[in-house]
Amino acid sequence: xxxxxxxxxxxxxxxxxxxxxxxxxxxxxxxxxxxxxxxxxxxxxxxxxxxxxxxxxxxxxxxxxxxxxxxxxxxxxxxxxxxxxxxxxxxxxxxxxxxxxxxxxxxxxxxxx
Amino acid sequence: xxxxxxxxxxxxxxxxxxxxxxxxxxxxxxxxxxxxxxxxxxxxxxxxxxxxxxxxxxxxxxxxxxxxxxxxxxxxxxxxxxxxxxxxxxxxxxxxxxxxxxxxxxxxxx
Numbered sequence: 001x002x003x004x005x006x007x008x009x010x011x012x013x014x015x016x017x018x019x020x021x022x023x024x025x026x027x028x029x030x031x032x033x034x035x036x037x038x039x040x041x042x043x044x045x046x047x048x049x050x051x052x053x054x055x056x057x058x059x060x061x062x063x064x065x066x067x068x069x070x071x072x073x074x075x076x077x078x079x080x081x082x083x084x085x086x087x088x089x090x091x092x093x094x095x096x097x098x099x100x101x102x103x104x105x106x107x108x109x110x111x112x113x
Numbered sequence: 114x115x116x117x118x119x120x121x122x123x124x125x126x127x128x129x130x131x132x133x134x135x136x137x138x139x140x141x142x143x144x145x146x147x148x149x150x151x152x153x154x155x156x157x158x159x160x161x162x163x164x165x166x167x168x169x170x171x172x173x174x175x176x177x178x179x180x181x182x183x184x185x186x187x188x189x190x191x192x193x194x195x196x197x198x199x200x201x202x203x204x205x206x207x208x209x210x211x212x213x214x215x216x217x218x219x220x221x222x223x
Contacts, residue, residue, distance in 0.1 A: 004155075033210060033211070035213075042213065042214070042215035042216055043156075043213040043215070043216070045210055045212070045213075048210050055210075056210065091155055091156070093156075093211075102158070102211055103158075104148075104155035104156040104157070106154060106155045107155050
């Protein structure tokens with residue numbers, strides 16, 4: 001397996017534009033997590049899914065953020081409209097049910113200008 | 114709520130031992146983890162410890178767990194310049210998620 005795959009690796013967009021980040025988890029993993037990493041706040045859990053169902057979205061900062069998992073092999077995190085303070089590295093991770101390890105993707109570095 | 118605290122920076126000389134400390138709040142966590150993040154990369158699991166263990170050793174890495182004090186530490190023996198990275202402590206949340214600390218940036222001087 002190629003691991004967790006995120007795209008794009010880098011995204012630069014203008015304030016007010018819609019941004020969509022994509023994630024392909026490891027095949028067979030039941031859990032999928034979206035994290036955001038900034039210098040100020042460290043690594044924050046935004047939302048996670050179990051068997052494609054959102055379990056906890058309390059970390060989603062605002063209504064501008066939304067996440068979907070239409071099937072077991074794909075998830076999106078959308079920001080609409082984007083703002084400069086959304087600039088961060090966004091990580092997707094997946095894990096087995098009961099596993100002791102979450103596998104992380106390489107992250108998407110988002111810059112909103 | 115669940116929270117994980119760790120110091121932000123640690124600087125050591127090559128060949129010395131590094132000790133990174135962490136405290137956590139959720140006593141029901143089954144596993145506690147150490148992740149490593151190199152510049153520009155994602156997080157990689159280094160090691161983990163089951164909550165009913167006191168110590169786990171894996172080559173140059175030693176994890177100590179004091180469950181009473183909710184204190185976790187990672188010791189890296191014979192620290193090398195390649196060990197320079199950010200190290201994250203994490204506890205398993207009550208519903209399968211991971212709660213991370215803010216990370217400790219380890220700098221290794223030659």
